[in-house]
Amino acid sequence: MQTLFRRLRPVLAVTIFLAPLTLIGPAAFAQAAADADKNPATNADILLYRAIGSSYVCNARTAGVDFPKAVGIAAATYAQLINGRHGGFVASAGTEKLTTKQLFSGAEFQVITGAIQYCPKEVPADVKTKVEEALKKQQKAK
Numbered sequence: 001m002q003t004l005f006r007r008l009r010p011v012l013a014v015t016i017f018l019a020p021l022t023l024i025g026p027a028a029f030a031q032a033a034a035d036a037d038k039n040p041a042t043n044a045d046i047l048l049y050r051a052i053g054s055s056y057v058c059n060a061r062t063a064g065v066d067f068p069k070a071v072g073i074a075a076a077t078y079a080q081l082i083n084g085r086h087g088g089f090v091a092s093a094g095t096e097k098l099t100t101k102q103l104f105s106g107a108e109f110q111v112i113t114g115a116i117q118y119c120p121k122e123v124p125a126d127v128k129t130k131v132e133e134a135l136k137k138q139q140k141a142k
Contacts (some may be wrong), residue, residue: 056115078107
């Protein structure tokens with residue numbers, strides 16, 4: 001019995017290693033084909049993703065996770081949602097597909113402003129100051 005197992009072990013190892021790859025390929029092609037049919041993220045979608053990301057930051061900070069790490073994970077998840085569910089399109093950005101960098105930057109700002117709103121004690125003071133300055137500049141530009 002052990003001899004049979006020893007002979008089959010390399011075959012089983014290769015099979016186990018390659019099995020996930022057979023699932024990834026079709027999913028990637030299906031994702032690319034489905035992107036064309038996706039609707040842009042609406043304001044309601046953005047508010048939902050902002051709330052989810054901000055909630056994550058607040059919970060992670062309460063659990064002792066460093067602020068940059070919590071924001072990074074939340075922003076990456078937010079950007080992945082927009083890419084996956086909406087093909088990288090946001091209604092307020094018009095017909096332009098946003099890059100991953102643009103999505104991440106916007107997500108980061110949304111998540112941080114949400115965290116300031118929902119759990120201000122968990123946001124470092126220097127971050128609050130930078131966000132307030134950015135919001136003032138944004139208001140002056142309008």
